[in-house]
Amino acid sequence: MTTAEINGKFLNDVVFMGLRSALGVIFIVHGIGKFNPGFSNFLTSLGIPVEMQIPIALAELVPGILLIFGVLSRLSAALISIIMLGAIFLVKGAQSLTGDKGVEIDLILLAGALVIMIVGPGRISIAHVIKKIPRCLH
Template sequence: MINKFEIGTLILRVVLGLTFFVHGLVKFQGGIENTVDWFESIGLPGFLAYGVGLVELLGGIALILGLFSRIVSVLIAIIMVGAILKVKIAAGFIDGYELDLALLAMSVFIAINGSKAFAVDQIILNRKKS
């Protein structure tokens, strides 16, 4: 039986996954070269755009499915800390890093607690135990 905590965590996991999947998809649909150029314009190595885009795209799918949720959430948390410190902090809280901070909190929550409800990881683990 799924408890309220797991239902709440499932909602966070799916919303976080969907959010990052769409962000990653947009990076690749719009031409990842644009993101590479933007990374370089703010002083980051351009190749990081590929890593960030892949974590967002594939990590978003993994979160939605409940696959490697803790690991993906740690990677997303790292991306959010970088986004806040490198890009958003100068704009302040409102219209700056407020959304990034909320996404960071969601990812840290899932990294700490995991998410078992309707998760592929749990299906695999339950089959191995049987």
């Protein structure tokens, strides 16, 4: 393997770590914000029961944390993809790409989650480290 191939693979792993981290931070911040009592009013305006506030908040917060560490990344990205589809179609009604109720940021977050879901977390992740632990230590 040439130096260029090694550097290219390392760069790919750094990019995946960056993508996971960026998505993770965004969903941690959004998930924490959904614990705010005002979010329950927003839910009722959408016809969603108030009892869904905590599950929705946790569905963003927990996968965000897991993505940063690279644990259960594909599952977390799948959950985030479902959340983003809900944001695009249920919350914003997929009305326009930009402007009021624009979905451009939602589409970017969905695309990032889909990449992680398909490709995986990369080698700079706890999941990869766990795979490398010798079987005798399990």
